[in-house]
Amino acid sequence: MESDISCDVCIIGGNIAGSYLAYNIASNGLSVVVVEQNRIPGVPMQCAGIVSQRLTNIVDIDPSIIINRVDTAWLISENGKKVSVSIRDNPYILDRVKLDQYFYHKAENIGVKYLLGEKFSKYEIHTKNGIEIVQITTKKRTINAQMIVGCDGPNSLVAKLHGIEHKLIPAMQIRAFFPQPHNSVRMYFKKKWKNLFGWVIPEGNGICRIGLGCKYNLRTSFQGFITDLNITKSEIIEKFGGQILIGYPKKIAFHRAILLGDAAGMVKATTGGGINTLLKASKTAKEVILEAFSRNDFTKRFFITHYQHSSEIRRLKMNILLHYFVRVIMLSLTQEEYEQSMLLLHQPKTRELLLKYGDMDFPIKFIFKMLLRVDLWRYIIKILPSILNKVPQILQEFLDISKY
Ligand SMILES: Cc1cc2nc3c(=O)[nH]c(=O)nc-3n(C[C@H](O)[C@H](O)[C@H](O)COP(=O)(O)OP(=O)(O)OC[C@H]3O[C@@H](n4cnc5c(N)ncnc54)[C@H](O)[C@@H]3O)c2cc1C
Numbered sequence: 319m320e321s322d323i324s325c326d327v328c329i330i331g332g333n334i335a336g337s338y339l340a341y342n343i344a345s346n347g348l349s350v351v352v353v354e355q356n357r358i359p360g361v362p363m364q365c366a367g368i369v370s371q372r373l374t375n376i377v378d379i380d381p382s383i384i385i386n387r388v389d390t391a392w393l394i395s396e397n398g399k400k401v402s403v404s405i406r407d408n409p410y411i412l413d414r415v416k417l418d419q420y421f422y423h424k425a426e427n428i429g430v431k432y433l434l435g436e437k438f439s440k441y442e443i444h445t446k447n448g449i450e451i452v453q454i455t456t457k458k459r460t461i462n463a464q465m466i467v468g469c470d471g472p473n474s475l476v477a478k479l480h481g482i483e484h485k486l487i488p489a490m491q492i493r494a495f496f497p498q499p500h501n502s503v504r505m506y507f508k509k510k511w512k513n514l515f516g517w518v519i520p521e522g523n524g525i526c527r528i529g530l531g532c533k534y535n536l537r538t539s540f541q542g543f544i545t546d547l548n549i550t551k552s553e554i555i556e557k558f559g560g561q562i563l564i565g566y567p568k569k570i571a572f573h574r575a576i577l578l579g580d581a582a583g584m585v586k587a588t589t590g591g592g593i594n595t596l597l598k599a600s601k602t603a604k605e606v607i608l609e610a611f612s613r614n615d616f617t618k619r620f621f622i623t624h625y626q627h628s629s630e631i632r633r634l635k636m637n638i639l640l641h642y643f644v645r646v647i648m649l650s651l652t653q654e655e656y657e658q659s660m661l662l663l664h665q666p667k668t669r670e671l672l673l674k675y676g677d678m679d680f681p682i683k684f685i686f687k688m689l690l691r692v693d694l695w696r697y698i699i700k701i702l703p704s705i706l707n708k709v710p711q712i713l714q715e716f717l718d719i720s721k722y
Contacts, residue, residue, distance in 0.1 A: 319458060319459055320458045320459040321459065322459055322460045322461065322462065323351055323431070323433075323459065323460075323461045323462070324461070324462045324463070325349040325350060325351040325431070325461065325462075325463050326348040326349045326350065326463065326464050326465075326611065327340075327343060327348055327349075327350050327351075327463055327464065327465055327466075327467060327607060328350075328351045328352075328353065328452070328454045328461050328463040328465075328466050328467070329350060329351070329352045329353070329466075329467045329469050330352075330353050330438045330454075330466065330467070330468050330469060330470040330474075330475070330476055331352075331353075331354060331468070331469035331470035331471055331474075331579070331581065332352040332353070332354030332356075332359045332418075332422060332432055332434070332469075333354075333359060333360060333418050333469070333471065333579075334360075334417060334418050334421065334579070334593060334596065334597070335469035335471075335578050335579025335580070335581070335596045335600065336352050336354070336467075336469035336470075336579075337352065337359065337418060337421035337422045337424075337425050337430075338377070338421045338596075338597060338600050339467060339469060339578060339600050339603055339604060339607075340352050340421075340425040340430045341421050341424045341425040341428065341430065342600065342601075342604040343604055343607050343608065344425060344428050344429060344430045345428055346604070346608055348607070348608075348611060349429075350425070350430045350431070351430070351431045351432075351433060351461055351463070352425070352430060352431070352432045352433065353433045353436050353437075353438045353454070353456055353461070354432060354433065354434050354435075354436070355435065355436065355437040355438070356434070356435070357434050357435040358434070359418050359419055359422040359432070359434070360414065360415040360416075360417070360418025360419050360422065361415055362558050363414045363415050363558060364491075364558055364559070364560035364561075365414040365560070365593075366491065366517055366519050366527050366529055366590075367411055367412040367413070367414040367417075367519070367527065368388070368409050368410070368411055368412075368503065368519055368591070369409060369410050369412060369591065369593050369594050370407050370409050370410075370594060370677070370678045370679050371407040371408065371409065371410060372407075372594050372679055373410060373412075373593065373594055373597070374410075376594060376597045376598055376601075377597055379417065379420060380416070380420055382413070382416070383412055383413050383416045383417050383420060384410045384411070384412060384413075385411055385412065385413050385521055385522055385523075386410075386411035386500060386520060386521055386522030386523075387408045387409065387410055387411065387501070388405060388408065388409055388411065388500075388501050388502055388503050388519075388520070389404060389405055389408045389501050389502070390402050390403070390404055390405065390499075390501060390502035390503075391403050391405050391502065391503050391504075391505060392502060392503070392504045392505070393505050393507065393660060393663065394504060394505065394506045394507070395507055395508075395653075395656060395657060395660055396507065396508045396509055396510075396653055396656075397653075397657070399657060399660055401660045401663050401664050402502070403663055403669060403672050403676070404669065404672060404673050404676075405676065405678070406672065406673055406674070406675075406676045406677065407677070407678075409678065411519060411520070411521060411522065412593075417593075433456065433458075433459075433461075436456045436457060436458050436459075437456060437457050438454065438455070438456050438470065438475060438476075439455050439456060439457060439475070440454075440455050440475075440479065441453060441454045441455065441466055441476075441479070441575075442455075443573065443574055450574070450616075451463070451464075452464065452465060452466050452574050452575070454466055464574070464611070464616060465574045465575060465576075465607070465610065465616050466574065466575045467575070467576055467577070467578060467603070467607070468575065468576070468577040468578070468581040468582075469577075469578050469579050469581055470581050471561075471579070471580045471581060472484055472486050472561040472562070472563040472580045472581075472585075473486070473561060474577065474580070474581035476575065476577060476581060477567065477577055477581050477582075480569065480572055480575075482567045482569065482577075484563050484564075484565065484567070484580075484583060485563070485564045485565045486561040486562065486563055486564070487514050487531045487532070487533055487561070487562045487563075487564060487590075488531070488532070488533075488536045488559065488560075488561055488562075489514070489529055489530065489531035489532075489536070489559065489560045489561065489562050489590070490529060490530055490536055490537070490540040490557070490558070490559055490560075491527055491528065491529030491530075491557070491558045491559075491560065492527075492528050492529070492544065492549075492554050492555070492556065492557050492558075493521070493525055493526070493527055493528075493554075493555040493556050494525065494526060494528055494544075494549050494553045494554045494555060495524055495525055495526075495553045495555070496518065496520075496524075496525070496526040496528065496547070496549060496553065497524075498518055498520045498526050499520070500520045500522040501520075502520070503517065503518065503519050503520070504517065504518040505517050506518075506543070507656065509653055509656075510539070514530070514531030514532055514533070514562060514590065515530075515531065516528075516529065516530040516532075516543050517529050517530075518547070525555065528543075528544060528547065528549065530543050531562045531590060562585065562590040563580050563583055563585045563592070564585070564587045564642070564645075565583055565587070565642065566583040566584075566635055566638045566639060566642070567582070567583050569622075569626065570582040570583070570625070570626050570631070571618065571621035571622045571625045571626040572618050572621065573616070573617060573618040573621075574616045575621075576603060576606070576607075576621050576625050576626075578596060578599060578600060578603050579592065579596040579599075579600075580592055580596070582596075582599070583638070584596045584599055584634065584638065585638070586637075586638060586641040586679070587638070587641045587642040587644075587645040588641045588644050588645050588648075588681070589641075589678060591678065591679075594679055595634060595637075595638070595679070598630070598634065599630070599631060599634055601630075602625060602628050602630045602631055603625065606621065606624045606625040606628070609624060610624075637679075637680060637682075640681070640682055641681070644681065644685075647705060650704075650705065651704070651705075652704070655704055667691055668688065671684060671687050671688060671691070672684065674687075675687050
């Protein structure tokens with residue numbers, strides 16, 4: 319056993335959510351310990367690394383983290399029908415490992431202590447002489463802190479200790495040499511993959527990130543996917559697995575504890591994207607943690623009021639639920655209806671609206687503008703009766719996921 323450590327805040331998970339928060343609160347004078355089970359933060363990469371340009375409005379990053387930008391998305395259906403849509407804000411393709419390590423180094427440089435290769439296993443709150451302390455146990459030692467933050471990703475143990483079991487879709491991804499124009503991504507939708515999609519994302523150097531999130535038979539489906547793309551073994555550089563989180567838990571704040579990032583369900587269910595969402599939420603998390611220390615109030619009530627129920631986190635939750643709603647509707651479409659909706663995306667008016675209002679983080683404006691276009695209703699009307707028929711099923715699925 320190693321010697322025990324004391325700190326103000328103990329963060330579990332040293333990837334983007336953990337390190338960015340650690341950096342922000344440590345810059346404000348708190349002593350922070352990060353427990354990370356991997357020996358090198360950010361490795362292995364479990365991400366396709368595509369984010370909207372909003373990233374650089376939220377955080378300052380080293381420009382070398384952005385390795386490519388894309389302006390077109392090809393949507394490809396089961397029977398090979400293709401529709402290309404322009405992506406308004408030319409999303410960034412990131413060197414995800416570099417992003418995680420950027421904040422890790424920044425945090426470490428200002429004194430955050432990282433316990434790498436150390437797995438968190440439980441925490442308890444003890445009271446001694448009327449003073450409460452959070453006692454965090456890893457395989458190697460005990461850490462005493464005023465509070466704990468669960469940034470431990472989709473399989474978050476901190477969340478599980480509070481009875482939260484996230485709904486996850488397994489994903490596989492390879493980096494491979496693949497002849498894809500550097501400015502376009504491809505998204506493949508097949509009914510049998512149920513629940514997510516396949517993607518090809520160019521790094522801009524002749525190498526692509528090719529992945530699939532799929533609820534059933536992932537291994538076989540992924541093998542079939544890369545065989546269909548004619549990718550041979552010798553073209554594959556590396557392989558990763560990962561879990562994409564779907565849904566949003568009812569609780570993310572507890573006595574002397576909060577959740578952030580994937581651990582808190584902060585992922586968009588349409589795209590599986592979580593980076594921008596968690597970085598935004600991290601600013602609220604920072605404020606609330608600093609406030610808790612200044613008031614010496616670490617109660618569940620304080621964290622629920624000022625974090626879980628804060629206007630920023632509520633807005634974020636509504637947006638995540640909207641993405642989930644869009645996803646449930648997409649899943650309810652038959653193949654034929656799906657093809658119809660692709661036809662809708664093909665219309666010049668839709669493309670114009672996409673260019674003007676398309677936003678991979680906030681789709682509400684685009685959806686609203688589409689619904690206002692009477693000339694597009696002849697396409698919408700073809701799928702609407704079927705959607706209306708399925709309203710009870712859609713609502714049931716929506717309610718199930720939004721209340722776990
Ligand atoms: C295949 C795939 C593709 C994706 N593509 C995109 C994309 O293109 N764009 C986008 O925005 N988002 C994408 N995402 C989502 C994005 O990767 C996540 O939202 C983001 O990584 C969440 O960051 P995090 O720090 O909250 O969690 P994670 O990145 O999961 O980090 C959690 C950390 O906690 C550590 N940990 C877990 N348990 C313990 C423990 N018990 N003890 C110690 N340490 C522990 C883990 O080792 C890990 O380092 C993708 C996800 C997957 C799986």
